[in-house]
Amino acid sequence: MRDASPAKTYALHIGVIALLFALNFVLPDYHQGLFARIMALAVFAMGYNLLFGYVGLLSLGHAMFFSAGLYGAGLTVHHLGWGVPQAFVAGVVCGALLALVIGLLALRTSGVAFMIVTMMFAQVFYLLILYFAAWTGGDQGLVIQQASRVISIGGISLDLTDPTVRYMSALALFAVVLLIALALVRSRFGRVLVAIRENEERTKMLGYDTVANKLIAVVASGAICAASGAAYALLFGYVGSNFASIQYSILPLLWVLLGGAATTLGPLIGTLFMYYVTDITSGFTSAYLLIVGVALILLVLFAPKGIMGSIRERWLGWLP
Amino acid sequence: MPGRAERGALGTCLRVMHFGPHLLLAALEGLVTSAVLALTALGLSLVFGVMRIVNVAHGEFFMLGAVLAWAVSTAISGHPAIGFAAALVIAPLLVGLVAFLAEWLVLRRLNYNPESTIVATIGMLYIIQQLALTFYGPEARPVEPPFSYRILLPWFGYSGYKLSVVAASAILLVITWLVLTRTKIGLIMRATQYDRETAQAFGIPVERVYAGVFAIGAMLAAIAAVLIVPISQAHYLMGQDPLLLSFIVVIIGGLGSLRGTVVAAVLIGLSDGIISMFFSPTLAKIIATLVVAMVLVFRPQGLFGTAPR
Numbered sequence: 181m182r183d184a185s186p187a188k189t190y191a192l193h194i195g196v197i198a199l200l201f202a203l204n205f206v207l208p209d210y211h212q213g214l215f216a217r218i219m220a221l222a223v224f225a226m227g228y229n230l231l232f233g234y235v236g237l238l239s240l241g242h243a244m245f246f247s248a249g250l251y252g253a254g255l256t257v258h259h260l261g262w263g264v265p266q267a268f269v270a271g272v273v274c275g276a277l278l279a280l281v282i283g284l285l286a287l288r289t290s291g292v293a294f295m296i297v298t299m300m301f302a303q304v305f306y307l308l309i310l311y312f313a314a315w316t317g318g319d320q321g322l323v324i325q326q327a328s329r330v331i332s333i334g335g336i337s338l339d340l341t342d343p344t345v346r347y348m349s350a351l352a353l354f355a356v357v358l359l360i361a362l363a364l365v366r367s368r369f370g371r372v373l374v375a376i377r378e379n380e381e382r383t384k385m386l387g388y389d390t391v392a393n394k395l396i397a398v399v400a401s402g403a404i405c406a407a408s409g410a411a412y413a414l415l416f417g418y419v420g421s422n423f424a425s426i427q428y429s430i431l432p433l434l435w436v437l438l439g440g441a442a443t444t445l446g447p448l449i450g451t452l453f454m455y456y457v458t459d460i461t462s463g464f465t466s467a468y469l470l471i472v473g474v475a476l477i478l479l480v481l482f483a484p485k486g487i488m489g490s491i492r493e494r495w496l497g498w499l500p
Numbered sequence: 501m502p503g504r505a506e507r508g509a510l511g512t513c514l515r516v517m518h519f520g521p522h523l524l525l526a527a528l529e530g531l532v533t534s535a536v537l538a539l540t541a542l543g544l545s546l547v548f549g550v551m552r553i554v555n556v557a558h559g560e561f562f563m564l565g566a567v568l569a570w571a572v573s574t575a576i577s578g579h580p581a582i583g584f585a586a587a588l589v590i591a592p593l594l595v596g597l598v599a600f601l602a603e604w605l606v607l608r609r610l611n612y613n614p615e616s617t618i619v620a621t622i623g624m625l626y627i628i629q630q631l632a633l634t635f636y637g638p639e640a641r642p643v644e645p646p647f648s649y650r651i652l653l654p655w656f657g658y659s660g661y662k663l664s665v666v667a668a669s670a671i672l673l674v675i676t677w678l679v680l681t682r683t684k685i686g687l688i689m690r691a692t693q694y695d696r697e698t699a700q701a702f703g704i705p706v707e708r709v710y711a712g713v714f715a716i717g718a719m720l721a722a723i724a725a726v727l728i729v730p731i732s733q734a735h736y737l738m739g740q741d742p743l744l745l746s747f748i749v750v751i752i753g754g755l756g757s758l759r760g761t762v763v764a765a766v767l768i769g770l771s772d773g774i775i776s777m778f779f780s781p782t783l784a785k786i787i788a789t790l791v792v793a794m795v796l797v798f799r800p801q802g803l804f805g806t807a808p809r
Contacts, residue, residue: 238615285797292554292614293800296747300793303744307786430622437619467634473626477606480616480623 185498186366192499193362196445197355204347216347218448218455219354220411225439225447226361227404228432233442234365235397236377240295241302243428244282245402247421248275249409251309251316254419257328259315264331264340268410275406276399278305283398287391299426306424321420329414346415353411354448357404362444364400365500373397374442405432434472437479440486444500449487521655523774530773531766532662532731535669536724538765540742541749542676543720545761548750550693550713553607553617557624558721559743561599564628565591565722566643566734567636573643581646584730592722598628599718603711612710625739632736645730665727672723677758689713745772748792754801 200219207215224246231237252274253267262270286297309316316322329340338345364370375383376390384390413419422428431454432447439450454475458468479486485493492499544558568591573583602624610616649660680686691699692709700706721742732738749768753760768788775784 238618240618285793288797289800292618293796295615295618296554296751297793297796300747300789300796304786304789304793307782307789311780311782311786433619467630469626470630470634473623473630476623476626477620480619481606481609484616 188498189362189366189500193358193444196448197351197358200351200354204344204351209343212343212347214455214459216343216350216415218451219347219350220408220415221455222435222448222451223354223357223411224405224408225432225435225451226357226444227401227406227408229436229441229443229447230361230364230404231397231401232433232436233446234370234373234377235394237394237398238295238433239286239298240426240429240433241282241298241300241305242401242405242432243424243426244302244305245275245279245405246409246412246428246432247305247309247419247424248278248402249406249411250413250419250423251409252406253410254322254324254413255315257324257414258322258419261328264329264414268407268414271410271413272403272407275409276403278406279399279402280395282402283395287394287398299429302424302426302429306421306426309421309424316421317419319421321418321422324413324417324419326417329417340415341417350411350415353407357407358444358448361404362500365444369393369396430472430476434476434479436486437484438475438486440488440490440492443486443488443492446486446488453487518655521653524653525656525658526774526777527770528658528662529777530770531666532728532769533773534766534769535666536728537742537745537749537769538673538762539669539724539727540721541746541753541761541765542673542758543717543724544746545750545753545758546689546713546720547717550689551607551612551710553612553614554621555714555717556618556621556743557602557628558717558746559739559741560625560628560632561595561718561739562721562725562742563632563734563736563739564598565595565725566729566738567632567736568594568722569726569729570636570641570643570734580644584643584646584726587643588723588726591726592719595722596715596719600711600715603714607714608707608710629736629739636734636736638736640733640735642733643729659731662731665731668727669724672720673758673762676720680758744789748788751792751796 200215203215204212224242227245228239228242231239231242249271251271253271256262256267256270257264282298282301286294286301289297310318313319326339326341331338331340338349340346340349365373372383372388372393375386375388376393380390409423412423435450435454436447437450438453439446439448454472457475458471461471462468483490488499540558540562543561544555547553547555547558569584569587572587572590573580576583576586606620606624607617610620645659645661647661650657651660651663680689688699688704688709691702692704692706696706699709724742725738745768749761749764752768753762753764772784772788775787
């Protein structure tokens with residue numbers, strides 16, 4: 181990281197957030213909804229990126245953290261009648277705790293074994309959702325009623341089903357996580373993570389506790405992904421087991437690879453790009469998975485650094 | 501891997517039988533699963549052992565074998581045995597060709613980097629699955645078994661075809677073992693597996709070995725699928741279970757160990773057959789997956805494998 185210009189960096193990120201804010205008033209209804217979804221899922225991609233991009237740990241099981249947040253929020257609203265803020269916190273806490281347990285176990289492995297172990301834990305999580313269908317709704321899922329998706333603080337009540345409120349809530353979450361991610365990767369901790377990715381043995385020899393740092397990264401990543409899941413459940417009112425399937429572990433990988441691993445804005449760009457590619461192509465083909473597959477192969481073959489990664493390499497060396 | 505509906509039917513007839521025959525039937529079913537699983541997992545294990553890459557698309561090669569077997573056997577009229585025999589030859593060859601092309605066009609250019617190849621094979625998984633859905637459709641279609649002889653046991657009749665699947669798979673495993681240990685091709689493969697660079701220095705065409713191994717691995721999965729397709733049915737999503745089970749077998753058996761693979765396949769196949777007859781299949785899968793994940797965490801060399809070099 182050739183980091184010499186914090187002012188430029190912060191200006192760029194604030195600018196992106198301001199642009200997204202402005203888009204709310206310009207975009208047609210359909211695209212406004214799509215953007216809200218993209219921002220919520222970009223948070224998922226950012227959580228994935230923290231682990232994959234910065235620590236270099238390729239997990240194939242992040243769907244379990246996303247769905248821990250999804251179900252943590254969805255089930256507390258559905259069964260316990262919790263309010264929106266409490267349910268959101270419950271979702272994030274679920275994801276963080278799950279990430280702590282998974283991290284303690286999975287970090288004993290590395291490389292290919294780490295991928296397979298995370299995939300298997302995610303598969304167990306997915307099957308558990310199906311097994312406890314009486315509470316989770318199984319593969320049918322649960323719909324969260326509109327009435328329970330209203331935040332009322334004092335005299336003000338915010339209806340999350342209203343398009344503008346939904347857009348702004350997604351943007352708020354996105355903005356907060358983006359700034360957290362930016363601060364995190366510019367911090368000392370962030371640089372230790374990159375050092376672990378580049379050479380774990382050497383980092384250890386320099387006196388850093390690499391296991392503890394990796395564990396913190398897993399928990400942070402899990403919590404961010406859970407925040408995305410919880411927001412998704414509350415904003416779009418549906419929880420279902422397909423969000424826990426292997427496909428939702430692959431998608432954040434695809435988004436991050438496309439946008440650029442280890443870049444702060446890559447996850448948003450990747451999610452946005454992929455969503456619009458599938459949205460446009462779904463007009464004349466239903467072969468959505470074919471596009472995902474071809475995109476994955478083309479990416480690893482020709483653009484392993486992704487969009488933002490290539491831009492950083494060619495033109496803007498200061499890009500975080 | 502017998503279909504779920506069939507397991508249900510077995511369950512009904514089991515309730516009227518005594519425990520001994522009951523267990524025998526479960527064991528026979530488990531043995532059929534084991535036989536097919538051993539072949540599929542062997543393919544995965546060969547590819548991992550020699551090339552050091554995880555082929556996530558392995559289950560799709562299995563599925564492709566089954567779907568092509570259906571296509572070949574319906575294209576050929578006459579006695580079902582002729583169609584089946586043709587499928588047993590043509591389907592694996594076509595799958596091998598697809599795998600060869602995938603290796604040549606994609607994996608080789610990635611220089612067999614473990615992480616990039618995983619991403620690329622995930623891509624292949626989606627492509628093959630989607631193409632199967634587009635051209636074959638979402639229906640499950642049966643293939644007629646080449647013969648329908650039933651072996652009469654004192655308690656129940658058992659499909660002779662199922663037993664011949666076990667026999668065929670055993671023969672194929674022995675052939676693979678002989679090729680690996682007694683022929684020059686096997687020696688070259690083992691040398692490449694042991695030390696790629698030294699092998700190359702001794703004039704072994706490592707790239708050609710890799711292409712061959714990748715194709716053979718896929719063909720083993722395809723053969724397994726052709727054998728099983730008269731028992732279960734061809735479906736575009738049928739590759740997922742074999743993929744997960746093969747992973748489990750390869751991990752438990754220890755990577756690159758043929759004997760471990762076979763032992764683990766029998767173990768997993770039998771326990772899968774027996775557990776899912778007495779308990780919910782979902783619960784059985786949860787337990788099996790969790791156990792294997794724990795094995796990987798605490799004993800990464802597998803139960804039968806030796807510590808990696």
